[in-house]
C-alpha cells in the first residue's frame with residue numbers, strides 16, 4: 001500500500017500543509033494546502049479526489065490544482081463528495097467570481113472536473129491506471145458539517161482516515177464495522193486541541209488527546225499503527241507534549257506516530 005500524507009495540519013503552519021493524503025500516484029483524499037508539495041508532473045497524474053467535507057483546510061488547494069490541470073491533461077478529474085460538499089463548493093467557490101466554474105470548462109461537454117455524489121456507507125473502486133486498485137468505503141463521522149471518514153483497502157492492507165470528528169457512538173460504531181470488514185493496519189485519527197480546550201473541541205466537534213485515548217479503549221481491536229494528525233497550530237507544543245504522553249501510555253499496545261513534517265514525507 002502506498003499512502004503518503006502530503007499535509008495534515010489543522011490550520012496554517014510554517015512546517016506543514018493542511019490535509020491532503022495521496023494514494024499511489026493517482027488519487028487524493030482531501031485537497032488542503034499539502035497538495036502544493038506535489039510537482040506539476042505529479043499533479044497531472046491525479047485522477048480522483050475524495051473530499052471528506054467542505055471546510056477550507058480540506059479544500060483550499062482544489063481550485064488552484066484544477067487550473068494547473070486545465071492546459072494539457074486529457075483525463076477528467078473525478079471528485080467524490082457528499083451533496084453538501086458539492087453544493088457548497090459550487091455555490092461559494094466555483095461560481096465564476098471566486099474561481100471559474102470548471103465543471104463547464106473548457107467545454108460543458110468535456111469539462112476538466114466532474115463531481116460525483118457519495119453517501120456515507122458507499123463502497124467504490126478507484127481504478128489505478130498502472131497498479132492495484134484502491135477499494136474505498138466512506139462512513140459518517142460527527143463534525144459540524146456533513147463529513148465522511150475514508151477506509152482504503154489495497155494490497156491486503158487497511159488504512160482508515162477519521163477525517164475531522166468528535167469522539168462518540170458514531171465513530172465507535174464505524175470503527176467496529178470497519179474492523180469487521182478487515183483488521184485496521186493504520187488508523188489516521190485527528191487530535192485538534194489540548195485537553196484543557198475540551199469545551200472548544202466539543203463545540204467545534206474535534207478531538208483532544210483524552211478523547212483519542214477513550215476512543216482507542218473502546219475499539220474492539222486496536223490498529224497496528226495510530227497516526228495522530230490535524231493538530232491545530234495554535235495549540236503548539238502543549239498539544240505535541242500531550243500526544244507524546246499518549247504515545248508513551250499506549251506504547252506496549254500500539255505504535256502511535258505523531259504526524260509532523262519529519263515523519264510524513
Ligand SMILES: Nc1ncnc2c1ncn2[C@@H]1O[C@@H]2COP(=O)(O)O[C@H]2[C@H]1O
Pocket residue numbers: 010055057144164200203204232
Ligand atoms: N467557536 C469557535 N471558536 C474558535 N474557533 C472556532 C470556533 N468555531 C470554529 N472554529 C475554528 O474554525 C475551524 C474550522 O475548521 P475546523 O473544524 O477544522 O476547526 C475549526 C476551529 O479551529
